[in-house]
Amino acid sequence: MSELLTAAQMRAIEKAAIDSGAVTGLELMERAGRGVVEAMLDWRPELATAPHRAVVLCGPGNNGGDGFVVARLLTWRGWKVEVFLYGDEARLPPDAAENCRRWREMGEVRPSADLDGFDGYAEIRVDALFGAGLQRDLADAEALRCAQAIRGENCVAVDCPSGLCLDSGRFRVPKDQRDHFLDTALTVTFEFEKIGHRLADGPQICQRLRTVPIGLDRLKAMREIGRVRDPGRPGRFDRTAAVTMVPPSVSEPSNARDYLAKTFNTHKYTHGHALILAGGVGKGGAARMAARGALRIGAGLVTLGCPPAAVIENAAQLNAIMLRPMGDVDALTAALQDPRLAALLIGPGHGGGEATRAMTLAALAGNRATVLDADALTAYAGDPGTLFAALHERCVLTPHAGEFARLFPDIAEKLSQPATRGPAFSKVDATREAAARAGCTVLYKGADTVIADQTGRAAISSAHYDRAAPWLATAGAGDVLAGFITGLLARGFSPMSAAETAAWLHVECARSFGPGLISEDLPEQLPRVLHELGVGGAGRARSG
Numbered sequence: 001m002s003e004l005l006t007a008a009q010m011r012a013i014e015k016a017a018i019d020s021g022a023v024t025g026l027e028l029m030e031r032a033g034r035g036v037v038e039a040m041l042d043w044r045p046e047l048a049t050a051p052h053r054a055v056v057l058c059g060p061g062n063n064g065g066d067g068f069v070v071a072r073l074l075t076w077r078g079w080k081v082e083v084f085l086y087g088d089e090a091r092l093p094p095d096a097a098e099n100c101r102r103w104r105e106m107g108e109v110r111p112s113a114d115l116d117g118f119d120g121y122a123e124i125r126v127d128a129l130f131g132a133g134l135q136r137d138l139a140d141a142e143a144l145r146c147a148q149a150i151r152g153e154n155c156v157a158v159d160c161p162s163g164l165c166l167d168s169g170r171f172r173v174p175k176d177q178r179d180h181f182l183d184t185a186l187t188v189t190f191e192f193e194k195i196g197h198r199l200a201d202g203p204q205i206c207q208r209l210r211t212v213p214i215g216l217d218r219l220k221a222m223r224e225i226g227r228v229r230d231p232g233r234p235g236r237f238d239r240t241a242a243v244t245m246v247p248p249s250v251s252e253p254s255n256a257r258d259y260l261a262k263t264f265n266t267h268k269y270t271h272g273h274a275l276i277l278a279g280g281v282g283k284g285g286a287a288r289m290a291a292r293g294a295l296r297i298g299a300g301l302v303t304l305g306c307p308p309a310a311v312i313e314n315a316a317q318l319n320a321i322m323l324r325p326m327g328d329v330d331a332l333t334a335a336l337q338d339p340r341l342a343a344l345l346i347g348p349g350h351g352g353g354e355a356t357r358a359m360t361l362a363a364l365a366g367n368r369a370t371v372l373d374a375d376a377l378t379a380y381a382g383d384p385g386t387l388f389a390a391l392h393e394r395c396v397l398t399p400h401a402g403e404f405a406r407l408f409p410d411i412a413e414k415l416s417q418p419a420t421r422g423p424a425f426s427k428v429d430a431t432r433e434a435a436a437r438a439g440c441t442v443l444y445k446g447a448d449t450v451i452a453d454q455t456g457r458a459a460i461s462s463a464h465y466d467r468a469a470p471w472l473a474t475a476g477a478g479d480v481l482a483g484f485i486t487g488l489l490a491r492g493f494s495p496m497s498a499a500e501t502a503a504w505l506h507v508e509c510a511r512s513f514g515p516g517l518i519s520e521d522l523p524e525q526l527p528r529v530l531h532e533l534g535v536g537g538a539g540r541a542r543s544g
Contacts (some may be wrong), residue, residue, distance in 0.1 A: 033069025
């Protein structure tokens with residue numbers, strides 16, 4: 001499991017390392033510049049064998065200092081390098097100023113205004129203008145011009161492409177100019193990825209992402225994170241905890257064998273009974289896909305509960321999945337008397353209105369592990385308080401953006417508002433606040449899926465870069481995800497672990513199948529994915 005940091009957390013970690021005497025700021029800057037050059041040559045190894053040309057745009061902060069180091073190291077390799085500076089050289093921070101001085105012993109520093117006259121071809125353009133420290137919109141005309149001039153299909157960004165908020169992934173460039181800023185070829189960041197590399201606009205702007213070490217003690221760094229306070233986020237959601245990126249540890253081979261495998265000397269009820277509630281005649285497809293997902297992910301048995309009129313339709317399409325007539329609250333309440341029922345799902349294809357509201361409240365009254373998806377969420381649009389009052393900590397909500405806005409309109413409004421100064425409100429912030437309000441785990445779907453629980457713990461399941469899975473943009477994919485989560489809950493996973501693990505496996509199944517994927521294919525890819533993880537039959541039962 002890897003950590004994703006905010007800009008403030010990364011600054012605190014670097015400061016703590018410098019204050020301890022373990023490293024100097026100049027040493028960190030030198031390592032960062034070296035890491036950029038090494039990542040660049042790894043990306044394009046043909047550049048290592050002959051002299052080439054580069055143009056480096058340095059900014060007024062330490063990101064610019066990294067740029068001066070890159071320029072110096074490339075020059076030592078025999079490259080012809082031209083360096084431009086945006087800002088006042090006399091006001092550079094001390095370490096950046098020292099690296100500027102060192103570069104001046106080798107070459108010229110030209111004002112950024114001269115970029116207009118730069119007409120030569122360069123194999124590499126280095127964007128060291130603004131990095132993680134940018135806390136405002138990139139609205140200054142000269143800064144916009146410079147940032148646009150350095151962009152191109154051969155642009156390498158230091159820490160992040162200029163204009164990207166690394167706390168949120170929001171691109172802080174006027175909307176009417178964004179198309180001119182999409183040509184960053186490679187982004188190189190240091191020691192830890194940042195939240196903004198994985199959220200919102202971040203992946204599209206960064207294109208390719210490489211994380212290089214700069215010699216920080218990661219254990220000490222993680223302890224330092226707990227002491228960070230962000231004045232822009234007072235109170236509970238001040239970003240004091242690191243955000244993790246799934247795959248969670250359960251997806252590592254040894255843990256996968258332990259927790260996703262089935263154990264010896266057990267029976268089907270050991271691995272949980274899941275109940276999936278379905279809609280009426282002609283509306284059962286979503287629930288059937290969810291049920292298939294729950295069964296494939298290892299629930300010992302799965303029952304589909306549907307209105308009596310839909311039993312024959314579902315029976316014609318299901319074999320290993322059991323059926324039970326369940327058309328009203330009384331029938332559901334009777335089913336919940338079975339103590340062997342471990343988890344249930346309501347929402348996919350269930351329909352809206354009062355009937356769904358009543359069934360949802362009855363499902364929650366059993367206090368079992370429960371996933372609420374689709375119609376079970378939409379049914380409470382305009383009255384989310386009634387739902388929140390019934391939820392408990394064993395629940396998982398799985399909204400997409402539209403459903404999230406219906407349940408949490410004020411939080412969604414904050415997420416949509418522009419942030420002209422300070423760290424922008426992020427999808428992580430929004431999901432954490434939603435989980436605290438609901439009192440349970442919330443999985444906010446998207447290519448940048450965010451999962452948070454009521455304690456503030458948060459994780460990102462990112463389907464970007466080398467894990468891109470655009471084939472998941474197909475009807476029913478979310479229903480299968482809800483089934484995966486339900487199956488893991490039935491097996492005894494905690495709500496947060498079930499959501500994290502299901503989200504990761506969901507993407508892996510899509511990547512395993514590839515182009516042409518439809519939702520029915522997702523559960524059928526699980527055997528292959530689990531086999532590649534090394535999941536066998538020698539594990540132990542999961543206990544949360």
